[in-house]
Amino acid sequence: MALRVSNLRLSVDVGENALPDLISRTLGIPPGDLHDWRILRKSLDVRDKRDLRFVYNAEVRLPEDAQSRVLKRAAYAAAKIEAFDEPPFEMPTPGSVALTHRPVVIGSGPAGLVAGYFLAEMGYQPLVLERGSPVHERIRDVKTFDDGGAFHPESNYLFGEGGAGTFSDGKLTCRNTGPDVMRVLKLFADCKGQQPGKPSIMYFHRPHLGSNRLPAVVKAIRQRIESLGGEVRFKTRVEDLVFQEGRLKAVVTSGGEIPAELAVIATGHSARDMYEMLLRRGVPVVQKPFQIGVRVEHPQELVNRVQYGFRPYEETLGNADYSLVAHGGSADVFTFCMCAGGYVIPSVSQEGYFATNGMSLSKRDSPYANSGLVVTLPLSEFGSNDPLAGMRIQEQYERKAFELGRGSYACPVQRATDFMNWTASPSVPASSYPREKMAIDLAEVLPPYIWKALQSGLPRMDGMWRGKFMRDAVLVGPESRGSSPVRIPRDDETRETPGLTGIYPAGEGAGYAGGIVSAAVDGLRTAKAIVARYASLRK
Numbered sequence: 001m002a003l004r005v006s007n008l009r010l011s012v013d014v015g016e017n018a019l020p021d022l023i024s025r026t027l028g029i030p031p032g033d034l035h036d037w038r039i040l041r042k043s044l045d046v047r048d049k050r051d052l053r054f055v056y057n058a059e060v061r062l063p064e065d066a067q068s069r070v071l072k073r074a075a076y077a078a079a080k081i082e083a084f085d086e087p088p089f090e091m092p093t094p095g096s097v098a099l100t101h102r103p104v105v106i107g108s109g110p111a112g113l114v115a116g117y118f119l120a121e122m123g124y125q126p127l128v129l130e131r132g133s134p135v136h137e138r139i140r141d142v143k144t145f146d147d148g149g150a151f152h153p154e155s156n157y158l159f160g161e162g163g164a165g166t167f168s169d170g171k172l173t174c175r176n177t178g179p180d181v182m183r184v185l186k187l188f189a190d191c192k193g194q195q196p197g198k199p200s201i202m203y204f205h206r207p208h209l210g211s212n213r214l215p216a217v218v219k220a221i222r223q224r225i226e227s228l229g230g231e232v233r234f235k236t237r238v239e240d241l242v243f244q245e246g247r248l249k250a251v252v253t254s255g256g257e258i259p260a261e262l263a264v265i266a267t268g269h270s271a272r273d274m275y276e277m278l279l280r281r282g283v284p285v286v287q288k289p290f291q292i293g294v295r296v297e298h299p300q301e302l303v304n305r306v307q308y309g310f311r312p313y314e315e316t317l318g319n320a321d322y323s324l325v326a327h328g329g330s331a332d333v334f335t336f337c338m339c340a341g342g343y344v345i346p347s348v349s350q351e352g353y354f355a356t357n358g359m360s361l362s363k364r365d366s367p368y369a370n371s372g373l374v375v376t377l378p379l380s381e382f383g384s385n386d387p388l389a390g391m392r393i394q395e396q397y398e399r400k401a402f403e404l405g406r407g408s409y410a411c412p413v414q415r416a417t418d419f420m421n422w423t424a425s426p427s428v429p430a431s432s433y434p435r436e437k438m439a440i441d442l443a444e445v446l447p448p449y450i451w452k453a454l455q456s457g458l459p460r461m462d463g464m465w466r467g468k469f470m471r472d473a474v475l476v477g478p479e480s481r482g483s484s485p486v487r488i489p490r491d492d493e494t495r496e497t498p499g500l501t502g503i504y505p506a507g508e509g510a511g512y513a514g515g516i517v518s519a520a521v522d523g524l525r526t527a528k529a530i531v532a533r534y535a536s537l538r539k
């Protein structure tokens, strides 16, 4: 048993090395008695602009008698002190069902890569199939597209090694905590994810890697899978599944048929052809509410002043981020995937469709700040019982955005103030979007339910920033790939799709995750379920 000490507050001008003293004082023990402790979480409190503070939670281990003395006095302490007993991370003992073939993992995004890694570590020699290219080729294809060149349908911001996570902003935030989350963060940290001199990704509340560092991380995980006996096969698109009496028999790929008895389906929510194929093959797919809206861009300097006040904290803390929710109106509007010092990007995985998203480099040093500004589209707005109705809505508006952009992936842009007045901006506002931009009324590329909610939420957010949110804001969009429009049902415990043997839906595309870490944790838990049932292939 240990102690958790929460709400330890230190001025941002004071380094982490002042923390042991603060912990000892809070616990009422001599500093020399504090040997065994670690930071669980570190966050930034910007509410008092004259005195920004880091807030820490720490785990402390003391001899039992000292610990009970501390707990007795806990009610009088300046911070919250409580008993804390987090179970250690464990993989299950391998099961007994014999495997004839190695497990197949479809997709090398965070869910697939991490499932592949833990299966490999436990001796299951997984075969990871990825439709896109290895990351070094993918970087070149994405740059060509950003520079105005051709779109590559299999190697782009969404498809290729590392999945949508590779060119993401690289924020490793996750709402959940616990041993599985910590194990995933440790894997990322061990695989080139921890930068010397930066806050630890294991406990900083907003850990951030940036698109320039993510490629090295995904490559390092792939190399570990290979060194542990697994295989990662690129440019291999899964096109079909073969079942016999409800049991998986093979996966059909662009490179031929592969016998398989179990497959982790971790293909993300942009693989629309996969959803169509799964439905054709009788794999259940059900509707799920999803987020859609725009991306809002501000000058980063404005965000710094709103968050940090007039002291130039950005020099030590880096460019500021924010997170807002406007409750009320027709539906809640919220910001998500905020990219401080970032860039708006063409989040495109299909020729003829257009959607935006955001990313940043590890330095977060562009003069722009962008963030998703989205609303959840409820099932009542889908207008059909088709399991893929939500996907069709995404397609409808992404198609329209592409056509309005003259088929050249020009990005629709509009000043927020013009959006409120229903007028396309008179000139094309400045934006970090790399290709051509064009001024249109963004309501044209959004479902009415969404633009109405945005129009009622924007003034509320403006109120939260004392009139500074809308004035200089530029909207780009549509932002339609924030979450999955479907869920692939699975059993809570076995993680297998009911009624079929060998299908393990995982990650964001299956509707069980909404970010890099949550997708990775879902991959880890899927690997655990497979390990618990099947015997390892290790000799």
Ligand SMILES: Cc1cc2nc3c(=O)[nH]c(=O)nc-3n(C[C@H](O)[C@H](O)[C@H](O)COP(=O)(O)OP(=O)(O)OC[C@H]3O[C@@H](n4cnc5c(N)ncnc54)[C@H](O)[C@@H]3O)c2cc1C
Pocket: 106, 107, 108, 109, 110, 111, 112, 129, 130, 131, 132, 157, 158, 159, 160, 161, 162, 163, 164, 165, 166, 167, 168, 169, 170, 171, 172, 173, 236, 237, 238, 239, 266, 267, 268, 269, 270, 271, 274, 337, 345, 347, 357, 358, 359, 481, 506, 507, 508, 509, 513, 514, 515, 516, 517, 519, 520
């Ligand atoms: C631009 C952008 C920025 C983002 N920023 C952040 C962020 O800062 N923080 C955060 O937590 N999240 C962020 N996200 C979301 C995050 O990237 C996703 O939640 C996460 O990548 C989902 O992981 P996944 O493994 O489930 O799916 P994906 O990452 O989508 O991976 C799916 C993989 O499957 C492959 N695939 C698809 N179909 C097939 C097929 N038929 N055969 C073989 N392979 C196939 C794809 O090529 C892809 O590699 C961002 C997303 C985008 C697009």
